[in-house]
Amino acid sequence: xxxxxxxxxxxxxxxxxxxxxxxxxxxxxxxxxxxxxxxxxxxxxxxxxxxxxxxxxxxxxxxxxxxxxxxxxxxxxxxxxxxxxxxxxxxxxxxxxxxxxxxxxxxxxxxxxxxxxxxxxxxxxxxxxxxxxxxxxxxxxxxxxxxxxxxxxxxxxxxxxxxxxxxxxxxxxxxxxxxxxxxxxxxxxxxxxxxxxxxxxxxxxxxxxxxxxxxxxxxxxxxxxxxxxxxxxxxxxxxxxxxxxxxxxxxxxxx
Numbered sequence: 506x507x508x509x510x511x512x513x514x515x516x517x518x519x520x521x522x523x524x525x526x527x528x529x530x531x532x533x534x535x536x537x538x539x540x541x542x543x544x545x546x547x548x549x550x551x552x553x554x555x556x557x558x559x560x561x562x563x564x565x566x567x568x569x570x571x572x573x574x575x576x577x578x579x580x581x582x583x584x585x586x587x588x589x590x591x592x593x594x595x596x597x598x599x600x601x602x603x604x605x606x607x608x609x610x611x612x613x614x615x616x617x618x619x620x621x622x623x624x625x626x627x628x629x630x631x632x633x634x635x636x637x638x639x640x641x642x643x644x645x646x647x648x649x650x651x652x653x654x655x656x657x658x659x660x661x662x663x664x665x666x667x668x669x670x671x672x673x674x675x676x677x678x679x680x681x682x683x684x685x686x687x688x689x690x691x692x693x694x695x696x697x698x699x700x701x702x703x704x705x706x707x708x709x710x711x712x713x714x715x716x717x718x719x720x721x722x723x724x725x726x727x728x729x730x731x732x733x734x735x736x737x738x739x740x741x742x743x744x745x746x747x748x749x750x751x752x753x754x755x756x757x758x759x760x
Contacts, residue, residue: 643685698730
């Protein structure tokens with residue numbers, strides 16, 4: 506199809522417009538009233554693409570990962586398709602909202618600073634996975650953990666709200682405050698330092714006197730873990746002193 510305009514060089518006063526021009530198809534559609542292009546469709550040409558907004562958010566998260574140890578999986582929320590935002594002629598500004606969580610369900614603020622400014626909040630979910638210490642089998646309360654009681658397994662760290670233990674060495678030798686089923690992870694408050702001294706137990710009291718180490722027989726008046734300060738009674742003199750638990754059944758005091 507040819508569209509003609511006036512031109513003095515032709516007898517009929519018309520010459521064809523270059524059909525390869527950038528606005529040719531649009532001009533033809535408008536003249537013929539083709540159903541493929543409507544005023545509504547033309548209006549979307551000046552709207553910002555939702556996909557580009559989500560891509561800006563993904564790029565920001567990739568460049569600014571949360572400072573946590575583990576593998577991160579990112580899920581970016583979708584925008585309401587009814588949301589119509591003016592096309593931004595500048596790079597979108599992406600920031601974390603003040604007070605938002607570094608991981609888990611959180612939000613990003615997307616801002617356009619062009620002459621027609623706008624901003625929106627975009628929900629995202631940052632899931633963090635890593636190895637944590639779990640029970641290799643069901644363990645009763647009071648168990649002093651050994652290496653074969655434990656196993657490492659991958660868990661979503663952002664869902665372990667009560668904390669977790671990441672290193673086997675941080676669990677070995679600790680005592681369970683309550684029973685744990687097989688496969689369950691340990692939280693720090695489930696583990697207590699092993700009791701090296703129990704209340705009422707006969708203990709050895711060590712003391713230094715004039716550069717000489719003195720050993721006495723005593724009785725523990727409280728339970729105690731390594732480096733914990735407890736009270737003990739000298740069984741001979743009945744004197745009560747405080748000392749630090751040094752090892753199984755041994756308490757060191759300062760005279």
